[in-house]
Amino acid sequence: MTDLPWYTSFAPEQGTLPPRSWTADSDAARLPLGGDWAFRLSPAADAADTSFAAPGFDAGGWRTVAVPGHWVLQGKDGEFGGPAYTNVLYPFPVDPPFVPDENPTGDHLRRFDLPDGWPAGGGAVLRFDGVESCARVWLNGTELGWFKGSRLAHEFAVGELLRERDNVLAVRVHQWSSGSYLEDQDQWWLPGIFRDVTLLHRPEGAPGDFFVHASYDHRTGTGDLRVDCDVPGRVRVPELGLDVAAGESVTVPVEPWSAEVPRLYEGELTAGGERIGLRIGFRSVYVEDGVLKANGRRILFRGVNRHEFHPETGRAVDLETLRADVELMKRHNINAVRTSHYPPHPAFLDLCDSYGLWVIDEGDLETHGFEELGWRGNPVDDERWTPALLDRAARLVERDKNHPSVVLWSLGNECGSGAGLGAMARWIRDRDPSRPVHYEGDRSCRDVDVYSRMYPPHAEVAEIGRREDEGPEHRRALPFILCEYAHAMGNGPGGLSEYQRLFETYERCQGGFVWEWIDHGLVHPVHGYGYGGDFGEELHDGNFVCDGLLFPDRTPSPGLVEYKKVIEPVRIEPGERPGTVAVTNLHDVADLSGLAFGWEFLADGRLVGAGTLDVPPLSAGERAEVPLPAAPEVPEGAEPVWTVRAVLAADAPWAPAGHEVAWGQVPAAPATAPSVRSVAVPPVAEGGRIAVGPAALDARTGAPLELGGLPVTGFGLDVWRAPTDNDEGAPWQPDTRYGPLWRELGLHRMRHRTDAVEVTDGGVTVRVRVAPAARDIGLAVTYRWTSDGTVTHLGVDVRPEGAWPVPLPRLGVRLGLPAVLDRVEWYGGGPGEAYPDTRAAARLGRWESTVAGLQTPYVRPQENGARIDTRWLELTGGGTGLRVAGDPSFWFTARRWTGVELDAAAHRPDLVPGDTLWLNLDHALHGIGSQSCGPGVLPEYRLEAAPSAFAFTFTALGAAAAESGA
Template sequence: MLPYYEDRSPGSGVLPPRAWFAASDARRISLHGTWRFRFAATATEHDDSFTRPDFDDSRWQNLLVPGTWALKGHGAPAYTNTAYPFPVDPPRVPDENPTGDHRHVFDLPDGWGEGPAVLHFGGVESCARVWLNGQELGHFKGSRLPHEFEVGHLLRPRGNVLAVRVHQWSSGSYLEDQDQWWLPGIFRNVTVQRRPRGSVVDHFVHAGFDHVTGEGTLRVECAPAGRVTVPELGLDLATGESATISVRPWSSEEPHLYDGELVTPGERIPLRIGFRTVRVEDGLLKVNGRRILLRGVNRHEFHPRYGRTLGPEAMRRDLVLMKRHNINAVRTSHYPPHPAFLDLCDELGLWVIDECDLETHGFGQQGWRGNPVDDERWEPALLDRARRMVERDKNHPSIVLWSLGNECGTGRGLSAMAAWMRERDPSRPLHYEGDRSCADTDVYSRMYAGHAEVERIGRREEEPLTDPELDTRRRQLPFLLCEYGHAMGNGPGGLSEYQRLFERYERCQGGFVWEWIDHGLRQLTPDGEVFHAYGGDFGEELHDGNFVCDGLVFPDRVPSPGLVEFKKVIEPVRIEGVTGGAGPGGTVRITNLHDFAGLGHLEFRWSYEVAGEGRGCGWLEVPPLAPGESAEVELTAPPVEEGDTGEAWWTVRAVLAEDTPWADAGHEVAWGQLPAPALPAPAPPEHVRAAPRRGEGNVIVLGPGTFDAGTGALRYLDGVQLTGPRLEVWRAPTDNDEGAAWLPGPHPAAEWRRIGLHRMRHRVDAVETGPDTLVVRTRVAPAATDLALRTVYRWTAEGGLLRLEVAVDPEGDWPGPLPRLGVRMAVCESLGLAQWFGGGPGEGYPDTRAAARVGRWSMPVDALQTPYVRPQENGARPDVRWAELTGSNGAGLRIEGDPHFSFTARRWPVEELTAARHTTDLTPGDRIWLYLDHAQHGIGSGSCGPGVLPQHRLEVAPARFTFGFSSLGQ
């Protein structure tokens, strides 16, 4: 007979699942705090004597609950993506099964009273056995799901002893292979709740909305019977009774909730009721009669210090950040979240796909042999997980889809779950991605489909299924990308192109970027420097490296450039210039991309800049626009000042008109830029080109530049020492460059290394001087190939400007794109302030530049860096016209480009950035390294998804570009 932690059952002794509610007038006490803890390396190392109330635990250690013992020095965290970190022999687990014994002594508050009470566990990984006052209550599995025991008959006023044994591995672990840290422990709420006679056993709020009549219908099921009041609507109903009345509906854009109360003979429960109806009809997913577009993210629960344990502040911060970045949907990958998170989604307004605590991805490595979801012996455990999710979360208006789980293959168990969910709650459609036939789902869901495939699906022209009936049914379903835009490291790229497909094809109803947060665990070096650890940093035998760090926010919840880009791509108002507009300053088109809301909650502001300098600002009157409508608005005459020259730009911004629960008035929701007619530039002063001359010490002097006569390398500019410039084609590979081992290759970084782009060699073939030029002819090539880039540097000087024209011509049959093409150089570390006119303020690459707006920007060189958890190419500013580096005295270097260039400045060279594994591996040196790129290869989403689109690839071809260098303050 198998031990309880290895049997396939979901548990024993637990109460049936019920709806969760945050508060009631029935008393409850939290058992959070310091517990006594003992760690064992196996499940059988200690006996059960610790469960006795009189057991002496004085030699045990302290442990905070909720929490996880692996982050407190007992064992260690481990990360795997799909592979089980134990032998696959379901339902058995190894003898090496870390086990934590917990003890907690608590008193009841005065006046608690007698009668029924429940002991509630919100989440324990992965199997818990529970005793109270020496009496065994039972055990349970299902780590991210609630479990309760009846304990009223065991409670005493003082000195209650709760004993819990938790095993890291159990049969349940086979159902929880969810691409996350394995972190055992009691990580969610533990409470004791009094359940007076006549208190609510369970309740189900049905609140539908008829978009034709504008009426909502409310009915609340409850055991035992009681009454429901909603003062704002004047409702006082018996439970089970229906009422239809005019209401404001709930949506993610306008999340109106009605406060109500459910009263039974023994309890009062506050209700927050949102009226809305979800249906799949006409081949579309509709809420309240309208197609919705999901601008979503996947979200694991994670904190860099506390693992899976999140407090209310972190949950609210997540959602506030999402709302501020135009995100309107969350998929709770890959388990139900803490229920307080769903309360916040109801309040703030986000669509939710609530996903069951289920993933068996590791069986994919076994050809899905032994997969529990296709084994009837596991069906009770699967159904238990489905019930515990649906019953707990059924009263949340934010939940619009139930998800059967994630990456489980196919099987009879999933069909059984789907059948039960449909019977219990027919008001919500079902989601599951792992079955391409969609036999048990109401939406067609995919992961990481490329742009071309998404377009075919949008046209309902996807590859047919072999079963004609299933194929016909699937073509009638709406389409979601439950995961796309893998946000690992620098990226993701290609988001704009996806969004245009979602807007063009009504079947394509958006998706969920993978994912919200990097799961790096906060660590300190011996010197006290902070870094974030990933797979392999804790000595794991089996791990998947930094694949656990693939979020739009860093572990400390600071937005990454990827989140800023996503906000721009999915903004719900489009602001764009109209070619040939009739207004004196041009014409701007405003399009309302909301699903439900008009634009009354927004104000529109314009500003006008010349050469990056502000010349005026004001308000723009935009007519009322219903969702999907557009209007063209004329701009006023530009406020030009005498002497203005150079580029001029209009920027129009949509900002909140009033405070909201997630942002203050003035918060920017959307923006657009349009160029104004260029202002005439004064004629440049006439300068005679300088002639090169020989100087002392085997140098050539050309205008302000001093060159090495043997190599042609620039050494000084007006006396300021430099290194370079010389051709550079290598970049520290991004995670998307590296690609995923399980995706078909070759991946860009592997090809670049195979060719040898990380070890290019430079040969000077000639240094030639003419009447007014210095020409350096070189060949730049990797070892072991006949590939090369013939590179000619042509220098001229006029006045104080030193001009470099670079000509690059490839030799050989190059098999793929380059990482970058430009020049690199180094200057003194004292030039630590960067200013530039071009794209900013953040980084941008060919397919991640939507959020870069043209302007004049300034920040320290150190602030130009993006601290990706695994260091990689970062910090490039696109479309730069000119850039300056200066020191504290204002002296420094100015660089101008023709055409526009990409500008990167950092305190370490690309070789050190390539070698670094963590941010603490990068040590500032005595120079600042500049990378002035004519072009860069795109970013793509190849770490888990499609690579760089053709239009963003940097193909090897002849290139010509120019830079001008001059000194400042000399």
């Protein structure tokens, strides 16, 4: 294979400089080369010659593309091709290191002049921070070399080739290369120069590299600092009074860096005529007694996996978006990021240093597609690929080694096992022994310092926490993290609270990283946001790319709101002594001096009183029971509850003072309501209708025709919901993929049979059987309608018949109302959606919304929008309305489309509001789980078919009240 084209050779690069540490803070001149570049697209790697690299080449007829950018996201009407999404499968034949002749190739040209004042003398470096999948580079007609490794930095020495005017930079980029076999990373395939291109002046004698060693001894409170540099220089840290030679070690009293208290010391390295800014964070990260620690304290990761993504520009992400991500993470109590599955834009790590996030920095490596082949030919177990693997390890470590936020190096993701991984681990430990090594894909854990898993169920996490798991003995001595868990695809993930309790119970279980940060929905002219298959791909994995805690526009999903509540670093709950609230500091490091506490007292959701709460500045891990003030008086029969909030006491870089960090609610004993017994009015049958107070029923079917003066359609028991992505489940768990099982059973097309309509002086009893076609199971339903002449009461009794093989999606009644009812107010859990295993963030109160505002805009429409623990609900609009109260509390959803229409929709624009408001009043709902990739619904949240009884009271409002005579 000596005659392989360069882009299919095993070699990772040619002509590039050795990798080195990167900083944006240097006084050396730099020239950003982003902007509009001339562009030509060819269908194959050899479809055009290299004459375009010559200085005199006329590219006047070429189109232009933005750099940084991906050419498939530019142009008109797909003229430059389109994006493609696959999770595991390679979108080309697996025949390493070869790629197909159909290899879209983008030729890029950029002409530039050196700016006035560009320093004379010295050298210059041309730097590429990211090109997919490979690049061959020329400057002023001279070939510089080539490289692979899409998310890795590469530099060329160009000082002797530069001219003051009319420099011509030419870059040829192939979509596919041998490097593509190492980059099968569950994301869009997006070719192009997608990160910065920069020309850097290098003063004569400037350092090639430097390494900041800054450890912390928690026993003495001192930090050890040594800055290694490959040329002589001096290190100054004014705040510490340091002025020492590069390479000299010093020990000084310091404050340590952590994700909670990101203490940085500003300094500088001067060497070879260059001043380099240093941002030094003193911290030590290590495994001790089977626990991962930083600065002597156990770390608990409350993390997310983060692909770099923007819905319009793909992986070309600007600084504003990077900052928005970090600030959103901090505001949602996230303290850690795994850079799945490649090193991030270097500016992202600067932000993590400043704002405070623990980072698992991951290598640009995944070979997941070989799993489909039984791992035959896997590059990590083929010595021909080892130089490329070591190059990727070196470019990861050398670029990012001076960031205090980086606490673990990750070899890569889903590569199986092989000797190449061991070679990478050995190189990393030799170069940087100060950080543990992570990799999940080899259960033997022979090359790593932590035991890492994806999506283990809760019971297994508990077993691992007790160190009772089977496997190599040395593995049981390692700390345990979940590098991926709680798959945030569509509605969900469920079960977060139960995971968090395990992390807090077992010292070995040190948290995890939710998959993942953001939905990768790309802007689409028809669908709003497109996913796999929406851009003409032959091979794709559908909406599996939309599995984030943020929607594509970076709006937090209900899943992120839930996660914030679950991982909040302060727990507020009822105290053991009456009249107290228990406050526990769950931080790893920080005390509570930066927070202010306040209370609110609510009666039936209305604010009765408020004030501040004196909470001591508890140290990390401490708990206190804090007295609440005397409860204000409340109206007789009202439901009182305390809400206690912890907010920022002062502005933080990521949120203003008053930002809510944590909250809890403490019930207070309700006043005893006087016993009221209403007298039923007899129903009146006339002309095919039965009047039950302000309600009217169909005399034949017993179904309501009017409630509170409002017309009603489509009433009946409802057990169906449009399956969520988690209901649809993962193919490898067929027995609990309830979405397909529900359809197979026929729950989406239940049939209703009226067996009896019985009218007595006390009311109307309607007996119905609800069952799926072709099955001998069913639900015997009894509706009891009564009225005191003002309100209508409905009692529902449900008894399952036969052996139900699966849980029910939901259990309640559905009815259609006029769409003019557009305003919603309710007293119950809110403000956002909640389900049985995603309810931590729902707080009791009075809430308001429009019907449209109740909908959660998942990229692929599915069941959404349920509100929990509803005591009462009011729907109003057009001067009329209806109030629904529950006995007990209930769940509700309100939509202007049916469940069938919701289930049929593939994208948001498919849902067109109709002229009926469909209201579901549910006694119970099936949980959500995480089975789109992770565990299913926990047993306690499965809605098994069982005898049930529940009731509702309907009251007319506004004009409807007048029409009904109320």
